[in-house]
Amino acid sequence: MIGVGIVGLGPATQAIHLPTLARLADEFRVVNVVDIDEATARAVADPIDAGWSTSFGQLLADERVDVVAVCSPHALHVAHVIASLQAGKAVLCEKPLTMDLAGLAALREAAGGATAPLMVGWMHAYDPVVEAAISSWSADGNRASALRVSTVLPPNHRFEDAATEVLPRAPATAGGGEPALREALLTLAIHDLPLVRRLLPDLSAPLQITHASWRAPWGYLVLGRIGETRVELHASLGQPGGPAWTLEAISPTASLTLDFPPSYVHVGSATSRLARAGGRVDEQTAAPEDGYDGEWRRMAAAIREGAVGALDDALLDAEFAIALADAAGRWVGKARAA
Amino acid sequence: MTVLTIDVAEDAPERIRTAVATFPRSFRTAGPAIADVHVIGGDGGWTARATSLIQEGSRAVLVGDPVVEDARELHAVTAEAGASVLLAPAGAEDPALASLGARLGGSNGGLLECRLIASRSSSRSATTMAMLNVLRSADSPLRELHATSGNEHGLHATGRLESGRDVVLAIDISDAVRPIARLRVIASVGVIQADIPLSERSRPALLRENSALGEWHAEPAYLSSSRAVLARLHATVTGSPERSDLEVLERLIPVARELSWP
Numbered sequence: 001m002i003g004v005g006i007v008g009l010g011p012a013t014q015a016i017h018l019p020t021l022a023r024l025a026d027e028f029r030v031v032n033v034v035d036i037d038e039a040t041a042r043a044v045a046d047p048i049d050a051g052w053s054t055s056f057g058q059l060l061a062d063e064r065v066d067v068v069a070v071c072s073p074h075a076l077h078v079a080h081v082i083a084s085l086q087a088g089k090a091v092l093c094e095k096p097l098t099m100d101l102a103g104l105a106a107l108r109e110a111a112g113g114a115t116a117p118l119m120v121g122w123m124h125a126y127d128p129v130v131e132a133a134i135s136s137w138s139a140d141g142n143r144a145s146a147l148r149v150s151t152v153l154p155p156n157h158r159f160e161d162a163a164t165e166v167l168p169r170a171p172a173t174a175g176g177g178e179p180a181l182r183e184a185l186l187t188l189a190i191h192d193l194p195l196v197r198r199l200l201p202d203l204s205a206p207l208q209i210t211h212a213s214w215r216a217p218w219g220y221l222v223l224g225r226i227g228e229t230r231v232e233l234h235a236s237l238g239q240p241g242g243p244a245w246t247l248e249a250i251s252p253t254a255s256l257t258l259d260f261p262p263s264y265v266h267v268g269s270a271t272s273r274l275a276r277a278g279g280r281v282d283e284q285t286a287a288p289e290d291g292y293d294g295e296w297r298r299m300a301a302a303i304r305e306g307a308v309g310a311l312d313d314a315l316l317d318a319e320f321a322i323a324l325a326d327a328a329g330r331w332v333g334k335a336r337a338a
Numbered sequence: 339m340t341v342l343t344i345d346v347a348e349d350a351p352e353r354i355r356t357a358v359a360t361f362p363r364s365f366r367t368a369g370p371a372i373a374d375v376h377v378i379g380g381d382g383g384w385t386a387r388a389t390s391l392i393q394e395g396s397r398a399v400l401v402g403d404p405v406v407e408d409a410r411e412l413h414a415v416t417a418e419a420g421a422s423v424l425l426a427p428a429g430a431e432d433p434a435l436a437s438l439g440a441r442l443g444g445s446n447g448g449l450l451e452c453r454l455i456a457s458r459s460s461s462r463s464a465t466t467m468a469m470l471n472v473l474r475s476a477d478s479p480l481r482e483l484h485a486t487s488g489n490e491h492g493l494h495a496t497g498r499l500e501s502g503r504d505v506v507l508a509i510d511i512s513d514a515v516r517p518i519a520r521l522r523v524i525a526s527v528g529v530i531q532a533d534i535p536l537s538e539r540s541r542p543a544l545l546r547e548n549s550a551l552g553e554w555h556a557e558p559a560y561l562s563s564s565r566a567v568l569a570r571l572h573a574t575v576t577g578s579p580e581r582s583d584l585e586v587l588e589r590l591i592p593v594a595r596e597l598s599w600p
Binding site for chain 2: 014044158165267289
């Protein structure tokens with residue numbers, strides 16, 4: 001049985017990781033949870049008979065903890081991941097792993113000397129239907145001429161509340177203007193940038209942004225090119241109506257469409273449709289296990305195998321995401337200055 | 339919020355067991371001897387097990403995937419004890435069923451088609467219960483059967499619901515798709531269709547209507563059937579029970595026994 005410690009007990013932990021780990025009770029047991037708010041820590045720990053505290057150091061010292069789920073605020077991810085690795089713990093870090101290259105460099109050094117595995121929880125990359133679809137796309141020899149990610153979602157709480165009884169949350173404070181486009185890409189587009197990177201035919205090609213804009217009230221549109229592949233990222237959040245989250249890859253002779261359920265709900269995997277010139281179409285309906293199951297099962301396998309360091313191109317994916325977000329942010333800055 | 343202690347038996351459906359974990363503010367697991375409420379599997383003999391639990395002090399028993407069984411003794415024991423028995427066939431509490439019922443409430447007559455696909459490993463009796471429950475929730479209980487025909491691959495039948503609406507039923511046994519109930523009503527006002535998943539971790543039900551006014555699609559509801567029935571379990575014990583599932587079962591049993599296939 002693998003002991004899990006969780007730092008940060010917000011909606012992602014309550015609605016995503018705790019229900020997932022309950023399904024995977026044959027492999028995992030949550031033994032220790034930490035939050036800066038003592039009442040939250042106690043309220044989350046009590047129903048699952050886990051230890052709790054407001055001290056991350058206490059969690060790292062708990063010998064029952066084999067893997068730390070880092071679900072704290074983004075600004076703390078680098079410190080929490082490094083401390084966990086140095087304590088000999090495996091780490092599953094929620095996205096984003098880091099928001100900047102300085103953090104990435106520190107993580108690269110820590111991961112290089114780690115005695116346990118480090119993974120990032122980009123669940124779409126661990127979705128079993130997505131993995132199979134991308135394998136088929138690649139096996140056919142397809143080279144994407146266009147990649148599109150479109151994310152249209154109602155407010156998150158609608159899905160959190162369908163997944164579990166989430167503790168009452170503090171009301172959001174009034175914002176000080178629109179979030180930076182860069183931050184939006186590193187917190188939302190980040191879900192799919194690892195898949196974009198896997199589908200790019202030429203990873204060595206330079207990135208060129210041709211358009212980047214913030215779309216009020218909360219969304220963005222980014223157009224770019226990486227070699228001969230056009231990339232489009234679109235998001236619109238907080239809209240009423242059903243969710244629509246899609247990744248498309250187009251080549252001269254094939255089209256791959258991945259359709260994702262919203263985050264937080266546990267309604268199975270993505271669906272896929274791979275259409276080829278000539279009319280042959282392979283479709284895969286949603287499987288019961290989703291990317292949340294996939295990432296935790298991957299972690300269990302990594303621990304059993306004794307894997308160490310960053311797994312599955314985690315650091316390369318993070319570097320790609322930061323480069324794209326930085327380039328888009330610079331484009332917006334130049335456009336405003338012009 | 340009142341926290342109830344709950345015991346989930348080994349044979350309870352896994353979907354309900356994992357759903358309990360998503361109610362940390364409503365339920366706390368406890369041993370069978372001291373729990374407020376109990377969850378059991380619905381294989382043969384469930385009525386006797388539920389009767390024992392009620393007699394030993396259980397405030398409510400939730401039965402997952404129940405097969406058709408005479409529950410008159412259980413009903414009497416439950417009424418005397420002031421306890422409750424909730425039945426949870428597959429897909430029983432899908433929010434789309436209530437929405438479908440609301441849409442159908444505005445139409446009379448016509449034909450309701452109910453086609454259910456069940457896996458090859460599923461219990462036939464539990465599958466029958468699931469279909470009858472879907473019909474009851476969507477429109478009204480099945481009152482009479484006119485013809486049935488079946489083999490090891492499934493069955494079909496015609497009949498009439500208590501609402502007076504004619505119905506054609508089909509159960510198909512296949513692993514080609516995940517278990518699902520597909521309903522369609524062709525009435526004078528238009529066509530209403532619903533695809534209700536009968537397994538957890540499935541995309542939400544699809545509900546749509548075509549009429550002279552155009553096409554309407556229901557917004558997807560992400561509350562799973564298992565979470566919905568557990569919410570009802572909590573509400574039933576801590577508040578006023580809205581309906582007796584055993585009364586519903588008694589009305590379904592005669593028809594359920596007619597619906598059989600080799």
